[in-house]
Each structure stands twice: as C-alpha cells, then as structure tokens.
Amino acid sequence: MMATRIHPLLGAFAILVFFFLLAPLVIIVGSALSDTTFLTFPPQGLTLRWFANIFQMEAFRRTAITSLQVAILGTGLSLLVGIPAAYALNRYRVELPRWLSTLFVLPILVPEIVFGFALLKSITIGLGLPVFISLVVGHALLILPYSVRVVGASLASFDFSIEEAARSLGCPPLKTFMTVVLPNIRAGVIAAFILAFITSINDVSVSVFLTGPGISTLPIQILAHMEQFFDPTIASVSVLLMLVTVGVMAIVEATLGLTFLTK
Amino acid sequence: MKAIRFTQLATLALLATLGGTATASAQSKTLTISWWGYNGEKMTANIIDPFKKICGCDIVFETGNNADRLNKLKLRDGKGVDVIYLTDSFSQLGIEQGLFQPVDPAKIPNLSEIYELGRAPQGKYGPAYTIGRIGLVYDSAKVNPPITSWNDLWRPDLKGSVSLPGITTTAGPMVVVQAGKHAGVDPYTGTDKAFEAVEALKPNVVKNYNTGSELVNLISTGEVRVAIGQDFTLASMQAAVKTMTWAKLKDGDIATLNTVNIPKGSTNVELAHQFINFILSKDVQQKEAEQGVDAPISTKVQLTPDQAKIWTYGADQVSSLTRIDYAKMNAAKTDWIDRWNEVFGK
C-alpha cells in the first residue's frame, strides 16, 4: 500500500520523539563499554569485559535460560487464553457483560507486590504447583491484560462480516479464524506478544514471590549481583537484550520478511 | 499463509522449551540454602563444592534480597529452606516472627574460634559468619577539616553535599540512632528530639539512597561528597573518586553482622548444623577473606595488611564497634519510617 503524505510538522515531531527514546540508550551503551568498576559516561577506556562477565557467570546463564523459558511459555499461554477471550469480547459485544473486559485488566491493576504475594499464596502454596510451573502461570496471568486488551483493540476495527462471509461459504470456525481473522489483526497480536514478552522478561515484583529453591530469573539475579557489585554488568545486560532483539528481528526478516510485523 | 507459519513456529518454540525444562534430580539428601545470590562462583568454589564432598549431599539455592526471602519463608510457615543467610536486622525480624529454631552450639564446635560478638548475637539463634561496619565516607579532597565524628554530619559547611541511607535500608535506622546521640537523647524514648536532629540534618542532604549502586552513582557524578555507608561499598566508591576516605570516627563505627539461621521447618537439621560449622571453619573463612568475598569472623584467620585493609579485621577494630539493639529498633521501625517520610517527604 502506498503511504499517504504526512504533514512535515508531524514527521518532525516523530523524529524528535525517536531522539528522546533513543538518546538515553547511547549513554547506556557507552557505560556498558566503560573500563571502570562503576557506571560512568562518557566511558573511560573501552572494554568488552562486562559482556564477558555475563557469560562467565553460571548464575546469569542459568537464570537467563529460565527467564526465556518462562517468557516464551507464559506469553504463549496468555495468548492462547487471551486471544479467544479478546475475540469473544468483540464478536459478542452486545451479549457479554461489560465487566468482563474490566476483569481482564485486573492483573496489572492490582499493585504488583500484592499480586505476587496473593499468587504465592494461591498458586505455589494453595495449589502446590512446582516452582517453574507457578512462574509460568503467574507470568501468563500478569501479561494476560496485554493479550486481551491489545489484541482486542485491533479486533475493534475488524469487520466481522468478512468472517460471516467465509463461514457461510462453509469454512469451519477455527480455519476461518486462522485464515481470515488472524491475518487481519496480526499487528495487534505482534504488539501484544512484544509487550507481554518484555513485561515477563523484565518482571521483578511478581517473580520475587514465585521463584523458589533452585529456580530464579535473570532480573532477580541482576538485583542480587547489584547488592554487592556496582559495575557496568547491568548496563551490558540491557545492551545484550537489545542486540538479541535485533538478532531475532533479523531472523524474522530472513525467514518471513520484516513486513510480517505489520500488515 | 504467513499467519499459519507463525503459529507453527510458535508451537515449535513452545515444545522446544518444554523439552528443555524436563529435569530430573532426586538425590537422597538435599540441603536448601537461602542466600543473596551474588558472587556465586566463589561461593561454589570455596564452600559448596568442598561441602558437597564432605556431606555427600546435593545443594540447592533460593536467591533474593533479605526482605524477599524472609517474606517467602514466612508465607511458607518456615518450611522449604534448611539454612538462611540474612543481615542481622532481618534475622531479628525472623526470630520475632517465630520462623527459626534455636541452634545447638554443641553441634557447631567452630563457634569457639569466632569473635565473641558473633557467637550468639541474637540469643539462642544462629551465629554470625561475617562482620562489617557502617560509618562515614567523605571526599578528602573537598571536605576540610576531615570528618572525625558522627556530629560532623551536621556541620554547616556540608550544606547540600550529604547522602543518607533511606530509612528502609539496613543503615537507615542508624541515622536516627546517631541523631538521638547528637541531640543527647535515647532515640527510643526521646524520639521527638531525635527527629528534630534529623530535621536539622536535612539542609545538608542532597538525596538519600536506597541501594549501594545508587550511592556509587551519586558519588561518581559528583552530586555527593559525604555519606553514611557500609564498608563493602568503599572500594567501588574509591574506584570512582580516588579521594573517598573511610572516616576515623572517635565515637566509633557501627557493627553489622550477617547471620545464618535454621528455619523451624527445616527437614535437614543435622546437615544444616554441619554446614554452619563448615562456613565458620578457619579454612573457609581464610579463603573468603583473601578473595575479597566476606570479612572474617574467625579469630584464627591471618591476613596481610593489604588483604585486611578492606575489612573489619583484628581484635582492636572489632572491639571498637558499637552494637545495635535490633529488637528495640525493629519495634520502633514503623513509627520511624512514618516520621522519616514526614521529614524528607515534604
């Protein structure tokens, strides 16, 4: 689709916003490379040792893997439960009670610490689930609002008569959803995925309660490291996360084409 | 269809991670240790691996800061962990909440080798395994005359250059104790007067800090020249500003002890005692001190002056420290936090 013309003032504004969003990252990248044992900018001497530090520390590696697993499984679970709910909320808007949509924002509405505290009581102690499963379930619940609401916002502008048409032509419901609805709300699903994944991988307050003997997550390990060390390792973790994101996007570009992100 | 390919990819990823998490570890005896989680490599090399050989058991960790781990232990009613590392103000809280069991000194023979103040710092409960101090640090290039007493914090020439530990940190309540001394009252009975002294300190304060890294940042960016700090942050501060100096206070630094306790729901009480005895042994203490992990509490540890300079080391230094009555302090804490918020929140 050809882009419509954008007012130059709007374009300039967007450029300023991106400057505002990206400029502080220069400081973070710079301090991650600094050859000092404390965070500083501009960097004094250049080194990659803080990056090496992450890979050398067994606890960082182990918790990074746990964090990734929890984020992938948790995000998958929340989308699996959340997309149908978002679909129903929009498709059967008139028939379903309004409070349902408010119900699905509750996980981010309750302050995280109390949420974590309540989850520990209900999932880990109440249901007696193993630590890893509790973490996945807890994260899935924490990020459910993104799955339901962000996908729902996309569905709000979806024309359900297209779906009706496919159905009346004899296409089974699930196939209709996969081939007609999903491609039309792809941007919303991807946005929900990104937000949910990032929320999960950065989460501290809920994970603090749900981690247990033998299992911890990366953000908690980073905080533990910071109890004693004040070096740029924490900055290099951020930079590494950005590099991984770029890497994932490059793979997506190579396999599916970057336009996969959008319609 | 791209959407379908995406779904397939996602399913594959899900399956792959599920497969990766299937773990199988069922050893006969497993000792679960709750501790902070920093310096893991040295902990493994100096303590865990050698201890595993001795006990023939497996060791698992629960990691996190004091508050997180103690909160979880409380929710699990003292179960799930065999040994818990905490700073003394938190272990006192745990004792008050009835979460620990008394230790049996007969099963920890190495207790006789550690400094008196660490053997039973909180009644019949766990001993201390390391010793630290809270004192004043200042930039000797910019602060003149040098700082020699807690009272110097109130000096008018330090206007807008001090950072205090926030009331919720380990060192925070000590500010109130020192303010009480400055005002010549007992902070627990003369709380009003003590907080008047805290209020009087306010013009000197730039910002209070909540974590060590925040303090190091405040110092490296030049916002702060004087601070109340814990000894283990000194090296990082000096790396940022060479002239940062640990003040020699005529009214003495405050002792902080890190303790090890056995929760009441421990299922490996014998093993837990054995572990505590092990970390108090001269060999472990010597290694940990030489490698800059923890200050020794064992009287048998011998350090060169260079190795010792970062630690609270030697009988003279240890005996000069002031102790805090944590039972009293914890009882007053909620009230102090409110008052502190009122002073600094305005």
Place this chain on the structure above:
Amino acid sequence: MNKLARWGLTMPATIAVVLLLVIPVLLTIATTFGEAAGPFSTYTAFFKSGFRMAVLYRTLQVALITTGIALVVGFITAYVIAQMPGRLKSIMIVAAVFPLLTGVVVRSFAWLIILGKNGIINNVLMSVGLIGEPLSMLYTQGSVIVAMVYLFVPLMILTLVGVLEGIPRDLIEAAASLGARPIPTFLQVILPLAAPGLIVGAVLVFTGSFTSYATPQLLGGEKQMMMGTFLYQRAMVTFDWVGASTIAAIMVVITIGVVLIMSRMARRLNPMAV
C-alpha cells in the same frame, strides 16, 4: 451454539483471573477489616494523615499527567509510523521497543547523566550562556514524569500502531475527497476509530504509572514519594501486610474508578470501544 461459543471462549481467561487473582487478592484485602480497632480503622488512619493524602494526590497527578503526555506523543508517533512503508515501519517499531529493554537502574542512571547538575542539559545550557547556574532538574516531579513518559510512550506506540493500521485508508481518503479539512477528518473519522486503542493505551499507562515504585524512588527521591513506594515499605521492610493491603485496596479502588471513567469517555467517542 452461539451462547456456548461466547462463554466458552472467555471461560479459560475468566476462570484463571477469578480463581488465581480476584479471590486471593480479595482474601488478602479482607485481612484489613479484621483489626482490633474496628473494621475500617486502617482506612480512617490513612485518610486522616495529611502526608499520606499528599502522597495519594501526587501519585494521581503524576499518573494522569504521564498518561496525558504519553497519549498525545504516542498517538502522533504511531500515526506517523502507521503511514510508513513496510520495512521502515517495522524498523521504527523495533526501535521504539528498545527503551523497554533497559533495566530500571541503568535507565535512571542515564537520566542522572542527562538531567544532573553537571549533566548534559546543564552543560549545554551553560556553555550557550542561557543559564549562569546549573538548574536542579533531578529529584523533582518533572524528572519523575520525564522518566515515566520515556517508559510508557513505547507501550502507547505499540498499542496504537495496530489500531491505526486497522483504519481503512480509503475512509480517510474518502473524507478528504469530500472536502473535509484535516482537523475535522481527524476529529470525526480517525479519533473515534482510534478510540478503542487510545483507551487501552491509556489504561495500560495509567495503571503502570500509578503503581510504579522504582522509577519515582530513583529519580524523585523521598520528596516525590508515590503510593507504590509506600506500599513497598509496608510490605517488604516492616512486613506489615495488613498495612500494605490497605494501601493496595485504596489503590485498586482508585484505579478501577479512573479506568471506568476513561472507558466511559472512550465510549462517547466510539460506542464500539470496550
């Protein structure tokens, strides 16, 4: 059949939220009514304290200002992004995600470098001669809002790009070809259609900033204390879960109230907005 479908589709999510969140949280909050001094004693104590009310008022103010700024900034940026050709659009979305990948401590360190007394802005302003004395920008309400806007604009952009893309382009073109000026087109066509996205973004940003505690603590200090910090102190420092739950209950009631008001406003713009 239809009835079965609509309940069946929402059921797993509903059960999960009710069972694992609503009930445990209600049980936790129930403990606040069991005090010896009377069922509402912890609440009256809260509302009687001038300091606590000041914190509550500040938190509400900061969260609303942050949400307002993030809405305007995020909407315009998302609008521009939505008009971009495919690849550029994807790159811009990825770039907008980056700030979310930085930990709170490093991020506030970056702002310390930018806003500090001998920070970048002060240095530039001094060398240009605009100011003689460095400005105190850190540890103010402004610095907290800047840091929060930084964190929440990406969230708003991500939420809105999908929605704005869903608006059929021919609709805008039709409006334009019928002679509608850009501003009326915006107000009467784009804004109502974007309303569902705006409300979701506003809800996410408001709840996120209303309950945050690390950012205000690091960039605001004690003078800028917010409700989240209060709650954290009660729960994690003094282990006073009754006090913490009181604060949480007050926060939940207020956020639900604000979210309902926002939804009502959105529904006025577009009756389809949930």
